[in-house]
Amino acid sequence: MSLRRTWLTMRRILQQLGHDPRTIALLLVVPSALMGLLAWSLVNRPGSFGVLGPRLLGVFPLIIMFLVTSVTTLRERTNGTLERLLTMPLVKAELILGYAAAFGLVAIVQSALVSTLSYTWYGLVHQGIPWRISAVALCAGLLGTAFGLALSALAKTEFQAVQFMPAFILPQLLLCGLMVPVALLPTALRYVANVLPMTAALHAINPLQSTSYYLEQFCVMVAYIMAALFIGSTTLRRRTK
Amino acid sequence: MAPPPLAIEVSQLRVVRQHSVILKSLSFTVAAGELVGLLGPSGSGKSTLMRSLLGVQTITSGSALALGDKVGTPALRRRIGYMAQSSAIYLDLTVRENLAYFAGVLGVDISQVEHTMHIVNLHSFAGRLVSSLSGGERSRVSLAVALLGAPPLLILDEPTVGLDPVLRRDLWQTFAQLAGDGTTVLVSSHVMDEAARCGRLLLLREGNLLFDDTPAQLLARTRMDSYDEAFVRLIEEAS
Ligand SMILES: Nc1ncnc2c1ncn2[C@@H]1O[C@H](COP(=O)(O)OP(=O)(O)OP(=O)(O)O)[C@@H](O)[C@H]1O
Ligand SMILES: [Mg+2]
Numbered sequence: 001m002s003l004r005r006t007w008l009t010m011r012r013i014l015q016q017l018g019h020d021p022r023t024i025a026l027l028l029v030v031p032s033a034l035m036g037l038l039a040w041s042l043v044n045r046p047g048s049f050g051v052l053g054p055r056l057l058g059v060f061p062l063i064i065m066f067l068v069t070s071v072t073t074l075r076e077r078t079n080g081t082l083e084r085l086l087t088m089p090l091v092k093a094e095l096i097l098g099y100a101a102a103f104g105l106v107a108i109v110q111s112a113l114v115s116t117l118s119y120t121w122y123g124l125v126h127q128g129i130p131w132r133i134s135a136v137a138l139c140a141g142l143l144g145t146a147f148g149l150a151l152s153a154l155a156k157t158e159f160q161a162v163q164f165m166p167a168f169i170l171p172q173l174l175l176c177g178l179m180v181p182v183a184l185l186p187t188a189l190r191y192v193a194n195v196l197p198m199t200a201a202l203h204a205i206n207p208l209q210s211t212s213y214y215l216e217q218f219c220v221m222v223a224y225i226m227a228a229l230f231i232g233s234t235t236l237r238r239r240t241k
Numbered sequence: 242m243a244p245p246p247l248a249i250e251v252s253q254l255r256v257v258r259q260h261s262v263i264l265k266s267l268s269f270t271v272a273a274g275e276l277v278g279l280l281g282p283s284g285s286g287k288s289t290l291m292r293s294l295l296g297v298q299t300i301t302s303g304s305a306l307a308l309g310d311k312v313g314t315p316a317l318r319r320r321i322g323y324m325a326q327s328s329a330i331y332l333d334l335t336v337r338e339n340l341a342y343f344a345g346v347l348g349v350d351i352s353q354v355e356h357t358m359h360i361v362n363l364h365s366f367a368g369r370l371v372s373s374l375s376g377g378e379r380s381r382v383s384l385a386v387a388l389l390g391a392p393p394l395l396i397l398d399e400p401t402v403g404l405d406p407v408l409r410r411d412l413w414q415t416f417a418q419l420a421g422d423g424t425t426v427l428v429s430s431h432v433m434d435e436a437a438r439c440g441r442l443l444l445l446r447e448g449n450l451l452f453d454d455t456p457a458q459l460l461a462r463t464r465m466d467s468y469d470e471a472f473v474r475l476i477e478e479a480s
Binding site: 004009012015016020079080085086087088089090238240 | 327331
């Protein structure tokens with residue numbers, strides 16, 4: 001494996017984004033605006049934004065990076081560039097890590113902007129430490145990227161890839177504790193909810209927990225990221241039947 | 242004098258895709274420095290054969306060697322230049338960014354980027370986004386990627402499709418020149434007259450090798466005076 005080829009791949013993906021200012025704008029403006037909308041809608045319920053706002057900081061990057069990555073990698077599969085790269089001395093891990101690095105960077109910029117706006121303009125008050133929220137946002141972005149890479153192998157068209165979003169994200173949104181606290185779920189669903197990556201992201205944002213509790217949540221997220229990246233790399237086949 | 246080393250050695254190559262036999266027991270060899278035209282009707286298996294030589298198509302039985310190594314060996318990955326039938330370049334990058342990325346992956350000197358752009362006559366498009374180029378211009382970018390690093394074996398799937406006669410002539414001159422310098426070039430094409438510039442023609446039909454000889458022999462064998470007619474004649478004789 002070569003760090004240089006991973007770096008080149010990351011740079012190439014960022015260059016592609018760089019030629020698409022509208023996508024960059026959407027990546028940065030949409031979550032910022034949504035967060036502002038949430039803050040505004042809760043002005044008459046003091047304290048609510050402090051609870052819901054940080055949670056969404058963990059959910060946005062997951063959804064957005066999932067979509068962006070699955071469409072970008074699907075394009076790479078269908079336009080022939082993946083096959084071309086695999087006839088060259090590129091190791092699969094270099095491609096996968098290049099993607100993770102590029103979109104991880106986008107996730108950092110995105111969450112830095114959204115959380116800065118939240119803590120200043122939108123008046124977010126939260127008993128958590130901002131850097132922990134940023135770390136969760138980064139992990140959530142990487143989770144989205146990793147799952148996007150893995151699931152894009154199942155899609156034949158961009159249309160299908162976009163349909164994976166409701167199939168993969170919505171069940172997690174319902175169960176992760178955003179709608180109903182996990183403790184109040186029926187037993188079977190509680191077991192499911194407790195192993196979902198999005199639940200770990202939300203738990204890691206909870207204020208006033210012990211360090212070991214946070215560590216555990218981060219470990220769960222990192223394990224999911226690694227597993228999904230590994231699965232993603234096994235779906236890149238040098239040879240077709 | 243010792244015979245030149247073989248660049249391609251295919252023996253009883255058989256490829257089955259989804260229960261249909263695409264290549265049926267093909268055998269042929271190509272010597273280093275040869276310019277070989279691969280012809281055949283649409284669907285005859287030209288692209289499949291080329292992809293087999295690159296190691297991206299699973300071979301059902303038989304064997305295929307490229308530059309002396311079994312196809313698909315990692316060491317071959319920087320020694321074969323491949324241009325696929327679809328352009329296989331990034332539409333949302335400029336011509337130069339595309340070439341620079343692939344040059345980086347191949348680990349060839351960055352000066353190769355300007356060099357190959359000159360070969361395919363694209364230097365005036367260097368800063369243009371590929372999505373803003375015409376079909377023929379895109380296929381030249383793809384060809385330039387295949388030429389990066391001057392690999393000893395070039396496998397080009399219909400490189401001249403959609404190009405005007407002047408460009409086609411220039412490219413065939415480039416291929417002949419590359420072959421003259423010792424590069425082995427395997428080119429597939431539908432256009433018989435341009436394929437006749439090759440030293441040797443391989444004619445595929447339904448996964449069988451119908452003809453393997455020089456263009457002059459093709460005319461002599463079929464007693465025709467145009468390559469197009471000779472091609473049609475051979476195909477009809479076989480069916
Ligand atoms: N993914 C696939 N699965 C199964 N069969 C396939 C697949 N792709 C192509 N084929 C079949 O393999 C055969 C050979 O295809 P190939 O692309 O090699 O032909 P070709 O000679 O390159 O044609 P053309 O001149 O149109 O490019 C065709 O009959 C085609 O239908
Ligand atoms: Mg073809």
